[in-house]
Amino acid sequence: MFSDAVQHNVYSYELWLMYINSRLRVDDRLDAYNDALSMLCQMTAETDKDLQERSAFILDIFLQMIYFLCMSGNIDKAVSRIIGILPTAMPDNSGDKLLADVISCLTMSDRCIFWISCLYVLIYRNLPEEIIDQLEFQKALPRALIWPSIDPSVDNRDKITDLLNFAACKMAEDISECVKNGDPSYLMLSQFLAVNHISCLAAIGGLKSSVxxxxTYMKEYPMCPQILLISARLDRKHGTCPGLKSFDELILNWPKEAQGIQYMWNQYVEHALATDAELAEKVLTCWFEEHGKDCDIQSNAAICIELSSEEPGTSSLVSPQAVGSGPSISEDLVFRLLNLSLYKILENNLQEAQMAASKALxxxxxxxxxxxxxxxxxxxALELEKSSSSTDAQTRATFSLIIGYLADHCNLPTRELLSRRFCQNIKKHxxxxxxxxxxxxxxxDSSLINSVLEVCFGPSLLPKSISDVKYLVDFVETVMEALPANYRLGLAVGGFVAKHFTGYGAASTGTRFWASSVLINAIFRAVPVAPESVWLEGAGLLEKLHATEILKRFYQQAASVYPFSFKLWHAHLNYxxxxxxxxxxxxxSARQRGIELNLTPT
Structure with a gap:
């Protein structure tokens, strides 16, 4: 049925997606991806909207294909196709007139994501999590991509370097074209690429090559906060590399007429708080002497003055991403208030600290x-630490704060699936x-609330311990009511309960069952489906929670969601x-899909 559908609707992303997912063997699915890309690349695009949509569809299908190859144990095929893009590729390796067509159909932003993803796969043999989380959605540039260092003896280092240089050259050409055409996004894109170029070089070549x-990039983009912050942090850590600028030097030489100084101070304080509390106090005191004395929290006068000083016709609501620079005037004020809040905490004036932070928000x-x-x-959290309340009281206060955040719809953003774009044309509610x-x-989307949980409790998203599990249950149920597909929190709950409720009494058994239920419901309710890694981690936690019967069905469901996942099949086999x-x-069952579990994936 789907085969006939795509033959009669060759430019339908939605139908191609269904056709791809209906293929039952590895080779058939790979052929389906290739066919889909080939057809979608032939789609005509007459308007900017058409170009954006075509690019989004093609990039998503390409990334899903790479993800499929990685999880099915065919990473070498993915690497081979990526290397085939290089002009030095051997004739039998250059699959890739198709990939050349793919690149030509992508917008500038999507090309950035394409090259970053290809490099990441070549280095780490998988897509970055930030990209996996965006599959089936319009892709946004990942803001905090992590590039871990790799073994210097890695086999394909030369290929990685070749691809990095080739991608940098290609994107430089594209950005030059953007500048000629007057596209204002070029600065944001070029700075994004610069930051990731530096980080990638550090991962594969060490400190010297990245510095x-x-x-070089600091000279090219002397006012890009992200690039300058890399310099300042490296200077704090190493301090011996010529050309690096310290936080003090950056702040001292920041042009008076330029915005962004408050953000730089904020990042200096944040960095100092993580490494040297005494330095943080000195920095905050210095900041207050220069910028804090005339900031009156009790009135809105300062706010009105600063906002009214913006040029007529400019909007304080324009994101810095749109112009590719640092914070705007109103955003400088936000960071000024945050810095003031931190200073008030230093003074132990918790009430005014909270007022300043709330105004900033x-x-x-x-x-x-x-x-x-x-x-x-x-x-x-800092306020609570300085208070004399017990750990349990602090935890409950933090739970209340986060539940308060849930009441604001700004903290519960939704994203539109690419496959639901057709709904835009439906007028009837x-x-x-x-x-x-x-x-x-x-x-x-749960990511914003989860980032707050991480700030409050660390990577585990939950407190290390709690005296009464009732508080945890009430909190988790409240969050899950607003964010039913928050599988990150579901995993955190599973890990917490597996660690603290190991007995076989009624209370422990009931709590483990509850945690299993929270975990499974969150994973099953994800749209689109949760990443492969989440299903693997979930299965491991269900085993620790002694959910034997549930785990059997969980693996069956996992096999239907990711029928080509070598790791999931292998985990099921081992269980x-x-x-x-x-x-x-x-x-x-795995063999029918084209997966041999007695072989090591390549």
């Missing part, structure tokens, strides 16, 4: 809103509601072996 490139917007809400939560009820609505269950059916 040389960093110094009300003013924040766009990219800086997420930063601000994290700082708002961090300041709240009842019909759209019927579609949502039939195929399920897309749950709100069956450990529990004494029959393994032949697992081996045969």
């Amino acid at each position: 040389d490139m960093l110094v 009300k003013l924040a917007h766009g990219e800086w809103y997420e930063h601000c809400i994290r700082e708002h939560a961090a300041i709240h 009842r019909l759209r509601q019927l579609i949502d009820d039939t195929i399920g609505s897309v749950p709100a 069956c072996k450990a529990s004494g269950s029959n393994t032949e059916s697992i081996l045969e």
